[in-house]
Amino acid sequence: MTRIRATAIGFVAVLLWALLALLTVGSSPTPPLLLNAICFTIGGTLGLIWTAATGGLGQxxxxxxxxxxxxxxxxxGYHALYFSALRLAPAAEAGLIAYLWPLLIVLFSGLLPGEQLRRDHFLGALVAFAGAALIITGGGGPGFSTAYLPGYGLALLCALTWSGYSVLSRRIGDAPTSSVAVFCLATAAASWPLHFAFEITSWPQGAIGWAATIGLGLGPVGLAFFVWDIGVKRGDIQLLGTSSYAAPLLSTLVLVLTGIAAPSWTLGLAAILITGGALLAARASFAN
Incomplete structure (x- = not known):
């Protein structure tokens, strides 16, 4: 596989993750752990079938x-926090905060051997977090409600979890892409008993609810992990990292176009700040 083709395959994950918030909202009122269990069962099972069909079980x-x-x-951890955040706060706002993970990956990478942080890394962090603060305060308008603070907090933990996972994964060595199927199935195996122990069962409602849930398992919580793994291992990881900064803007645009989120200057400015801050940090990375 060529480097260009692997990079293109990895970019598919960015497009799929742009649908994560939309499909999560569509799966309501399914509780987070049950949603985790269903989606990862789908994604992991299909991944295991793919692994067996390609002769990768031995790996x-x-x-x-x-x-x-x-x-x-x-x-x-990432998806339990993400699904919970979108149940407790507006999807667009919680989703944008959760999408601070690309910027945090850049910042945390400075802790790795051979890496360093530059001025634009810190400037990018300030700009992006200004966007997150704008979301939480509602720009000082009447839309702010302390009732959403738990959801915003979980979204921030979500961003910290995925960025920490992504950076630390460089320290534990390479693993075949087929191992992602095991990650998914193990996540499902943990989610099922925890759901029955702590949540009230509420299955997806109607055709739309089931379509959204199955769509999650097939795409953002399924195929995305496999194509991303191929991209970061065989493609241009810097280009893929930069392209992931488009995910929050694409996600918010999808929510606005589908009528789930109302267009507003606050939401638009926050999206620009978060994406712009991440790109500023990325420029510093390319300069290293």
Whole structure:
């Protein structure tokens, strides 16, 4: 596989993640752990079928158990927090805060051997977090409600979880793409009992609810992890990292176009600040 083709395959993940908020809203009122369980069962099962069909099952025995634990905790933690955040706060606002992870990846990468942070990294961080603050305060308008603070907090934890997982994954060595299927199935296995222990079961409602849930399992919580793995391992990881900064803007645009989020100057400015801050940090990375 060529570097250009691998990069293009990895970019598919960015497009799929732009639909994450829309499909999560469509799956309501399914509780977060149950949604985790259903989606990762779908994604993991299809991934295992793909692994078997391509003769990759033997590779799974050579993966260290620590890698499986790390991958499972990363996927489980991120999505449990994300789904919970979108249940407790408006989808567009919570989604934008959660999408601080591309910027945080750039900042945290400065802690890795051989990496350093430059002035634009810090400027980018300030600009992006100004966007997050604008969302939380509602620009000082009447739309602000403290009732959404738990959701905003979970969205921020979500961003910290995925960025930490992404950066630390460089320290544990490479694993075959087929191992992602195990991450997904293990996440589902953990989510099912936790759901029955702590949540009230509420299955997706009607055709739209089930279509959104299945769509999550097939795309943003399924195929996206496999194509992203191919992209970051065989493609241009800098280009893919930069392209991921488009995800919050695309996600918000999808929510506005579908009528879930109302267009407003506050939302638009916040999207510009978060995306612009991340691009500013990315420019500093390219200069290294």
């Amino acid at each position: 799974l025995r050579g993966v260290r158990w620590q890698v499986y634990v790390f991958g499972t905790l990363g996927l489980f």
